[in-house]
Amino acid sequence: MEKAFDVLVIGGGMAGLSAGLWCSDLGLSCAVCEARAVGGQLGWIHNPIRNYPGLEAADGREFREKILRQARSAHFELIEAEAEGIDCEAMRVSCSDGTSYAGKALILAMGVRRRELGVEGEREFRGKGILESGSGEREKVKGKDVVVVGGGDAAAENALILSRLAKRVTLVHRRERLTARSEFVEEIRKLGNIELLLGAQVRTFVGSDWLESVEVVRGDSVASVEAQYAVVRIGVAPNSELVAGQVETDASGYVVVDAFCGTSLPGVFAAGDVANPVAPTLVTAGGMGATAAKATLQRVKSGQRI
Numbered sequence: 001m002e003k004a005f006d007v008l009v010i011g012g013g014m015a016g017l018s019a020g021l022w023c024s025d026l027g028l029s030c031a032v033c034e035a036r037a038v039g040g041q042l043g044w045i046h047n048p049i050r051n052y053p054g055l056e057a058a059d060g061r062e063f064r065e066k067i068l069r070q071a072r073s074a075h076f077e078l079i080e081a082e083a084e085g086i087d088c089e090a091m092r093v094s095c096s097d098g099t100s101y102a103g104k105a106l107i108l109a110m111g112v113r114r115r116e117l118g119v120e121g122e123r124e125f126r127g128k129g130i131l132e133s134g135s136g137e138r139e140k141v142k143g144k145d146v147v148v149v150g151g152g153d154a155a156a157e158n159a160l161i162l163s164r165l166a167k168r169v170t171l172v173h174r175r176e177r178l179t180a181r182s183e184f185v186e187e188i189r190k191l192g193n194i195e196l197l198l199g200a201q202v203r204t205f206v207g208s209d210w211l212e213s214v215e216v217v218r219g220d221s222v223a224s225v226e227a228q229y230a231v232v233r234i235g236v237a238p239n240s241e242l243v244a245g246q247v248e249t250d251a252s253g254y255v256v257v258d259a260f261c262g263t264s265l266p267g268v269f270a271a272g273d274v275a276n277p278v279a280p281t282l283v284t285a286g287g288m289g290a291t292a293a294k295a296t297l298q299r300v301k302s303g304q305r306i
Contacts, residue, residue, distance in 0.1 A: 004102045005029045006300045007293070008093055009076075010083050011109035011239075013040020014282050015272025017067055018289025019107045024074035026297050031101055033093060035082030039064035040111045041273070042282075046136035052282050063282075088246040088268045105296040108247075108255060108263070108270040109289065110239035112280070117149065117232055121205030125230075129211025134158035134231045141166040141229045147214045148172070149202055150233035156180035158231045160187055163194050170225050172197045172216055197225070205230065238274045252277060261292035267299055 009019045012034025023030035037043050045060025057063035071078070081095035086106070094100045116122055122130065131137045134148070135158070142165040148158050151173030157180075163169045171178075171188070176199045178185050188194050200218040205211055214225045238253045248256040248264035254277045255270040257263055263270050271288035273280040 002092070002100045002102050003031075005031045005077070006103065007031075007105045007107060007296050008091070008101055008103035009033065009107045009109055010086060010093060010242075011040065011111055011272070011274070012038040012078065013109060013111045013272060014042065014067070014285035015111070015274075015289040015292075016040070016107070016109035017071055018286040019109060019271055019293045020076040020078075020289075021070060021074050022290045022293035023296070024076045026293060028293070028297060028300055030076040031079050031103075032076055033079045033081065033083050033095065033101070035080065035096065038068065038078065038080075042067075044133065046133055049282070083242060086242045086246070088243055088263075088265050091267065104267070105299050106268045107261075107289070107292045107296065108240075108243060108268065108274060109272045109292075110242075110274045112236040112238050112273045114232070115235045115237050117202055117234065119202055119204055121207070121211075122232070125205050125207060125211045128209065129207065129228060130205065130230050130232065134162045138162060138165055143167050144228040145226050146170070147202075147225055147227040147230040148233065149230065150235075151175055151178040151180060151198075152233065152235065153180045153184060154235075155231075155233040156184035156188060158233055159194055160184065160191075162229075162231070163191055166229075167193065169194045170197055170214075170227070171195070172200050172202060172214070172225075174201045175199065197223075236273070236280075238277075240274055243268075250277070260295040261288055262295060269295055 006028040007030045009016045009032040020032040042060035042064040049057045081097040085094040091103045146166045146169045148171050159169050159171045200216045203215040203217045206213045216223050240253045255275040257270050257275045261269045269292040271292040272285040
């Protein structure tokens with residue numbers, strides 16, 4: 001049997017939870033669908049959060065708990081199942097547990113995922129040398145050789161964090177210069193145990209039961225870099241596959257929205273990182289969730305597709 005709500009929110013990260021809280025305050029019946037970890041990318045943040053106005057936390061997990069305390073007292077339903085199909089035109093969502101839900105409006109808040117290199121050994125050595133987080137797992141690399149892949153802020157920051165404990169960090173980037181902010185680059189160049197391998201690409205991760213080395217292609221040559229640990233930070237990709245072709249997306253797959261978080265299809269809104277490639281932060285995700293929720297109120301009251 002299909003259960004109906006005023007608003008269906010797909011994704012339980014910062015944007016989705018914000019949308020749920022605002023729908024609750026606005027008197028809209030709302031369901032937030034999240035199959036994995038509620039809080040989304042908050043689980044990725046291992047550093048102190050000091051730039052969210054009025055709220056600080058030791059890390060993303062503590063921040064998530066504070067948000068969830070609010071959510072538990074709000075009047076929206078949390079559906080812990082994976083959305084397998086989204087019909088934007090019909091405003092229906094089918095989930096992995098066989099349930100389905102209908103809404104008068106949809107808010108897409110599926111967030112992003114870390115990009116993968118797509119090379120041999122990348123998935124096989126996940127948890128067997130390839131780390132999820134340099135910051136969160138820094139103690140593991142003490143006295144070890146580490147490869148960090150990427151050239152942006154995330155890669156540079158991971159390299160700096162790990163260099164404090166690692167014997168050597170090799171930062172591999174496909175371009176001839178790092179794109180990270182200048183202060184990170186300057187600090188990297190000052191440290192004696194960070195080696196830059198620019199204009200190079202990872203070909204494969206090598207090992208038996210554990211990561212042992214990383215094969216890197218540079219020009220016409222192939223080099224083997226000894227490494228017991230590695231971190232891949234080459235950006236993120238939006239989780240928009242389920243709505244591709246139903247609402248407008250840009251060339252990178254991000255959902256295109258207007259000032260009210262409305263998509264190209266009336267009645268369908270998008271909030272958070274899945275619709276924000278320019279400024280993906282906790283503040284903007286929360287604000288977009290609130291904006292989308294308020295925009296749905298007009299639709300639900302009027303019964304029209306806005």
